[in-house]
Amino acid sequence: MPGPHFRTRVAAAGRALAGVALGLVTSIAPLQAQTVHGPVARVAPPAAATAAPPAAYGLDPGIAMRASREALGGTPANYTLRNRAGNPVALASYRGKPLLVNFIYSGCFQVCPTSSRALRRAVEGMRGRFGDAQFNVVSIGFNQPTDSPQALRQFAAQQRIEEPNWEFLSPATGDVAALARDFGFSFAPTPIGFDHTLQVSVLDAQGRLYRQVYGDAFTADALGEPLRQLVTGALVAQSTGWTDLLGRVRILCSVYDPVTGTYRVDYSLYLQIAGGATFILAMLWFVLQEWRARRAARRPQAT
Numbered sequence: 001m002p003g004p005h006f007r008t009r010v011a012a013a014g015r016a017l018a019g020v021a022l023g024l025v026t027s028i029a030p031l032q033a034q035t036v037h038g039p040v041a042r043v044a045p046p047a048a049a050t051a052a053p054p055a056a057y058g059l060d061p062g063i064a065m066r067a068s069r070e071a072l073g074g075t076p077a078n079y080t081l082r083n084r085a086g087n088p089v090a091l092a093s094y095r096g097k098p099l100l101v102n103f104i105y106s107g108c109f110q111v112c113p114t115s116s117r118a119l120r121r122a123v124e125g126m127r128g129r130f131g132d133a134q135f136n137v138v139s140i141g142f143n144q145p146t147d148s149p150q151a152l153r154q155f156a157a158q159q160r161i162e163e164p165n166w167e168f169l170s171p172a173t174g175d176v177a178a179l180a181r182d183f184g185f186s187f188a189p190t191p192i193g194f195d196h197t198l199q200v201s202v203l204d205a206q207g208r209l210y211r212q213v214y215g216d217a218f219t220a221d222a223l224g225e226p227l228r229q230l231v232t233g234a235l236v237a238q239s240t241g242w243t244d245l246l247g248r249v250r251i252l253c254s255v256y257d258p259v260t261g262t263y264r265v266d267y268s269l270y271l272q273i274a275g276g277a278t279f280i281l282a283m284l285w286f287v288l289q290e291w292r293a294r295r296a297a298r299r300p301q302a303t
Contacts, residue, residue: 039214040064040186041111041198058195064186068197068212071184075207079179081140081169084153089169092207098135098230099203100223103185105143105194106155115198115216116159123163125220126227134231137166142180142187143194144173184212202226 040061078092102119104112116139123137139156141147152168161168171179180187187196200218202211211226 039068039198041115041194041196041216058190059186059188059197064197067181067186068184068199068214071182071201072209072212074182074209076179076182076203076209079171079175081171081175082149083170084149084156084168086149089167094136094138094203095207096205097133098205098210098227099207100135100137100227101140101183101201101203102138102199103140103142103180103183103187103196104147104155105196106141106147106151107143108193111198111216113155113159115218116155116161118216118218119200119223120159120161120163120166122218122220122223123166126224127163129224130227130231132163132165135165135227137163139166139168140179141168141170142176142185142196144171144176183209202230204230 040059076091078090080088080090083089100119100123102115104116106112119137126135139152141152141155147170149168149170152170156162156168183201185197185199185201187194198214198216200213200223201209202213202223204210210230213222213226215222
């Protein structure tokens with residue numbers, strides 16, 4: 001039977017192993033990935049801060065959501081930002097078409113890449129029906145001066161974003177707070193990153209905030225419906241002929257396919273439109289025939 005000294009050594013070894021395991025967990029805790037809680041991306045705090053309530057180190061989701069919704073209907077100011085080539089770009093230069101805007105920071109290692117890839121898939125799903133020429137997409141790097149044009153260029157390449165109507169823009173450091181406020185975007189630094197609102201802002205052709213779409217898994221359906229409303233409205237406003245009319249009909253006759261994640265043509269809508277047009281023409285023909293018959297009946301008969 002083991003003696004007391006042996007049992008003492010075993011217990012000490014057990015405590016040492018437990019201490020090593022706890023040390024490993026503690027050292028890994030600061031490297032935890034960002035997690036999503038509703039519309040706000042939250043970075044897990046370091047182990048030393050785990051005893052503090054979430055509000056002590058990040059955003060208040062209720063306040064962030066209120067700021068996001070209160071921005072609706074407003075028009076962001078005409079800030080000058082730099083694109084991936086370092087050239088100045090005026091925000092107002094995107095007016096004339098609907099615009100999708102999201103905020104990212106290039107040092108993010110999970111949520112921003114995940115939401116950007118989801119947005120890329122949504123844009124690909126919408127592009128087949130709306131086309132590249134009907135809307136634009138802008139991603140703004142809010143962590144300045146770190147989110148330089150070069151850093152955003154690398155971020156876009158890592159996420160394989162090469163759409164011709166999608167640009168990554170770097171604002172001036174002094175403009176970040178006002179720019180974020182105009183879009184209803186909230187962010188707060190944490191010991192290992194940022195808590196920030198997860199949203200895509202949908203702007204109309206006049207640059208007004210039309211809709212906020214929340215989450216980190218944007219779909220072509222969630223973004224496509226408000227975009228469809230804006231695109232068809234823009235086509236009506238600038239309609240110059242049959243081409244614009246046909247473009248509007250094509251978009252109106254598109255429906256979202258959840259299986260493929262893209263829009264497809266709903267031919268039943270074409271049939272309904274054709275049926276309605278046929279009915280109207282038939283009624284007009286009937287009215288015309290009745291008018292001719294009554295007119296002929298009123299003519300004096302030849303003797």
